[in-house]
Amino acid sequence: xxxxxxxYCQYSSKYDAFCAGETPNVFNPAFAGGALMDINLYNLYFVxxxxxxxxxxxxxxxxHPNGIDTSGVLVMEYPDFxxxxxxxxxxxxxxxxxxxxxxxxxxxxxxxxMCPRVTVVTQDGGQAFxxxxxxxxxxxxxxxxxxxxxxxxYRACWKRLExxxxxxxxxxxxxxxxxxxxxxxxxx
Numbered sequence: 001x002x003x004x005x006x007x008y009c010q011y012s013s014k015y016d017a018f019c020a021g022e023t024p025n026v027f028n029p030a031f032a033g034g035a036l037m038d039i040n041l042y043n044l045y046f047v048x049x050x051x052x053x054x055x056x057x058x059x060x061x062x063x064h065p066n067g068i069d070t071s072g073v074l075v076m077e078y079p080d081f082x083x084x085x086x087x088x089x090x091x092x093x094x095x096x097x098x099x100x101x102x103x104x105x106x107x108x109x110x111x112x113x114m115c116p117r118v119t120v121v122t123q124d125g126g127q128a129f130x131x132x133x134x135x136x137x138x139x140x141x142x143x144x145x146x147x148x149x150x151x152x153x154y155r156a157c158w159k160r161l162e163x164x165x166x167x168x169x170x171x172x173x174x175x176x177x178x179x180x181x182x183x184x185x186x187x188x
Contacts, residue, residue, distance in 0.1 A: 003100040004051075004083035006043035008111045009071070009093030018064075026089070027068050032182045034069040036061065036175055040087025044074060044174070045167050046097065046112035047083055053166060054078050059174035062090070067181055074174055113137075 014024035025031040026038055036059060054076035061072035071088030086093070097108035104122035108115060114137045119128045131140075148156050175182075 001081050001099060001101045003081060004047060004098070005100075006046060006083070006085045006097040006112050007087075007093050008039050008043050008095050008113075009086065009088035009091055010039060010095070010111075011092040012089040015070070015090055018070075023066065027064065027066070027070070029067050029180075029182050030184055032185065034061075034175075034180065035071050035087045035089045036069055036074070036178075036180070037171060039089055040072065040074055040085055041167070041171055042111060042113035043085035043087060043097070044170060046115075047076065047085060048163065048167050048170065050099075051078060051083075053170065054083070057170065057174055057177070059178040059180075061178040061180060062088075063178070063180070069175075069178065069180055072178065 012018075012026060014026050017024055018027045024033075026033045056077040057074060059069075059072055059074045061069035063069050070090035072086075074085040074087070076083040076085070095111040097112055099106040104120065107119045107121065108117075109119065110116040115131050116137070117128060117130050119126055148154075
């Protein structure tokens with residue numbers, strides 16, 4: 001593997017009001033708003049789920065005068081590759097992810113939080129996979145959680161909680177690297 005790239009850019013339904021001088025919660029530092037926390041976290045969680053914690057990370061944000069990020073690029077360094085995660089609430093993009101290597105690539109079509117369709121392309125050709133199998137986006141996630149609870153696999157449940165806590169730590173590190181301050185959190 002050489003490069004990983006994730007994009008989740010969704011023009012916020014609240015962005016026009018924000019530009020007009022209102023401060024919806026999703027763009028309010030007091031409510032931990034912004035693109036990193038609301039959109040780019042899905043890219044980060046996707047990458048973390050596949051590769052774990054990076055050795056190093058830095059978030060480069062487009063910031064509004066109120067200090068919140070409306071878009072940005074999170075760069076994560078791993079021992080053998082670099083990953084970039086682009087997240088935006090101030091523009092629309094073609095969402096997806098690409099894992100690129102010397103012998104091929106894996107392309108995720110759609111946002112990382114939904115994983116609707118994947119194409120695997122090797123030197124011999126490519127094959128697409130529908131990961132939803134006609135179900136709603138959250139069906140498989142809920143089925144997985146239900147199976148863990150029904151089986152009494154609390155170790156796996158705790159592992160997922162630990163992963164969530166680790167991702168929150170990475171989000172905090174990323175926003176601080178960009179100088180984004182949340183008054184209610186950073187004052188504590």
